[in-house]
Amino acid sequence: xxxxxxxxxxxxxxxxxxxxxxxxxxxxxxxxxxxxxxxxxxxxxxxxxxxxxxxxxxxxxxxxxxxxxxxxxxxxxxxxxxxxxxxxxxxxxxxxxxxxxxxxxxxxxxxxxxxxxxxxxxxxxxxxxxxxxxxxxxxxxxxxxxxxxxxxxxxxxxxxxxxxxxxxxxxxxxxxxxxxxxxxxxxxxxxxxxxxxxxxxxxxxxxxxxxxxxxxxxxxxxxxxxxxxxxxxxxxxxxxxxxxxxxxxxxxxxxxxxxxxxxxxxxxxxxxxxxxxxxxxxxxxxxxxx
Amino acid sequence: xxxxxxxxxxxxxxxxxxxxxxxxxxxxxxxxxxxxxxxxxxxxxxxxxxxxxxxxxxxxxxxxxxxxxxxxxxxxxxxxxxxxxxxxxxxxxxxxxxxxxxxxxxxxxxxxxxxxxxxxxxxxxxxxxxxxxxxxxxxxxxxxxxxxxxxxxxxxxxxxxxxxxxxxxxxxxxxxxxxxxxx
Numbered sequence: 343x344x345x346x347x348x349x350x351x352x353x354x355x356x357x358x359x360x361x362x363x364x365x366x367x368x369x370x371x372x373x374x375x376x377x378x379x380x381x382x383x384x385x386x387x388x389x390x391x392x393x394x395x396x397x398x399x400x401x402x403x404x405x406x407x408x409x410x411x412x413x414x415x416x417x418x419x420x421x422x423x424x425x426x427x428x429x430x431x432x433x434x435x436x437x438x439x440x441x442x443x444x445x446x447x448x449x450x451x452x453x454x455x456x457x458x459x460x461x462x463x464x465x466x467x468x469x470x471x472x473x474x475x476x477x478x479x480x481x482x483x484x485x486x487x488x489x490x491x492x493x494x495x496x497x498x499x500x501x502x503x504x505x506x507x508x509x510x511x512x513x514x515x516x517x518x519x520x521x522x523x524x525x526x527x528x529x530x531x532x533x534x535x536x537x538x539x540x541x542x543x544x545x546x547x548x549x550x551x552x553x554x555x556x557x558x559x560x561x562x563x564x565x566x567x568x569x570x571x572x573x574x575x576x577x578x579x580x581x582x583x584x585x586x587x588x589x590x591x592x593x594x595x596x597x598x599x600x601x602x603x604x605x606x607x608x609x610x611x612x613x614x615x616x617x618x619x620x621x622x623x624x625x626x627x628x629x630x631x632x
Numbered sequence: 633x634x635x636x637x638x639x640x641x642x643x644x645x646x647x648x649x650x651x652x653x654x655x656x657x658x659x660x661x662x663x664x665x666x667x668x669x670x671x672x673x674x675x676x677x678x679x680x681x682x683x684x685x686x687x688x689x690x691x692x693x694x695x696x697x698x699x700x701x702x703x704x705x706x707x708x709x710x711x712x713x714x715x716x717x718x719x720x721x722x723x724x725x726x727x728x729x730x731x732x733x734x735x736x737x738x739x740x741x742x743x744x745x746x747x748x749x750x751x752x753x754x755x756x757x758x759x760x761x762x763x764x765x766x767x768x769x770x771x772x773x774x775x776x777x778x779x780x781x782x783x784x785x786x787x788x789x790x791x792x793x794x795x796x797x798x799x800x801x802x803x804x805x806x807x808x809x810x811x812x813x814x815x
Contacts, residue, residue, distance in 0.1 A: 413664070415664070415668045416665065416801070417803060417807075421668060421672055424672055424675075463798075464797060465805065466805075468805030470742060470803075470806035471741060471743065471744065473743040473745075473748075480743055483748045483749065484745050525806040561743075
């Protein structure tokens with residue numbers, strides 16, 4: 343299929359929708375993320391941070407994977423921000439509205455770069471070390487790797503990655519991070535809320551947005567798990583949708599469909615709970631480019 | 633770095649009381665975090681000659697610090713195979729530490745996971761219970777600059793790094809910083 347890109351991107355002929363998955367030293371989820379985009383029929387390429395960053399301009403979107411870029415030195419995501427790669431991505435997302443998806447460590451990089459909530463290099467948010475609380479007292483610190491529930495709090499179609507999710511939809515998803523606690527001033531929180539930039543919040547299995555651990559596993563302010571910028575094309579999301587993209591990746595205890603599919607190989611390869619995340623990005627690009 | 637820690641031992645930063653214990657810790661090998669940060673800053677044309685990382689713990693007890701407490705705190709916080717360290721609870725000369733670097737940036741995280749774990753370990757694993765009031769942890773970045781720079785220029789560079797818009801060493805949404813310059 344050949345699409346002609348007109349006003350919004352530079353005028354080039356596109357054979358397929360392509361996503362660059364940026365690999366920093368210490369990234370470790372780049373191939374999973376690339377495969378997740380490929381699972382919805384997009385082209386993806388793992389793009390090493392040392393490559394000429396000008397080459398990034400030919401891609402239709404960007405994804406920053408999970409892991410520990412630069413070994414989380416200084417603080418998570420803060421060193422990668424000074425790579426030319428991030429400057430090019432910021433420029434392309436600002437100028438052409440190209441999608442930028444930051445998962446886990448990618449979320450931390452986008453926050454440190456200021457691409458979320460909106461202003462390049464302006465630190466309105468911090469990704470602090472996990473501090474799960476119960477009745478105000480810290481009961482859990484350190485790295486957490488577990489399945490949690492998130493509820494979609496964004497409006498329908500608010501961001502490029504949530505077009506196919508219903509308002510208020512509750513889904514299980516894995517998390518794996520040590521610095522995932524959203525911290526910000528009350529004024530910033532109010533602004534995010536007013537602009538509808540809070541896309542996902544941690545919740546109980548019943549969908550209750552409970553500030554206590556374990557529903558809010560890392561003590562995030564207002565239970566925030568994912569946000570977008572004002573324009574909706576930059577998404578920062580701490581949990582791992584690419585690790586819930588196929589049915590075989592789902593955990594039986596939180597996704598009964600997997601139990602029913604035990605022993606049937608074809609069914610195990612069917613979509614998991616979060617395939618729609620990647621389909622949303624693809625849908626957005628089709629809508630923009632057609 | 634051993635010299636730095638020896639000086640730290642006699643250089644309390646905050647006038648330590650009888651119920652407080654300070655522990656200073658750094659890696660035996662060159663600190664990889666400091667190396668990365670230094671190379672990033674040098675690439676951005678900051679005229680740094682040295683960047684050292686030290687970790688500073690302040691343990692506050694409800695009673696006087698005994699030799700047993702010092703031993704247990706060291707056992708908890710220090711791995712002799714990889715750290716060099718010093719501990720302190722007595723009078724000192726804060727100016728000795730101040731003279732070591734052109735500037736020192738102190739970073740404290742609101743809820744530090746290592747400090748939180750240390751409180752719990754001292755209370756429940758080592759059995760000190762509620763006698764342990766708090767453990768605070770700071771990271772100290774000691775910086776030396778090109779000797780050709782004057783004090784004003786050093787201050788300008790450090791303020792750029794610590795303040796808006798870079799906030800290089802600490803994210804103000806959950807970390808506090810203070811800066812001390814060579815006096």
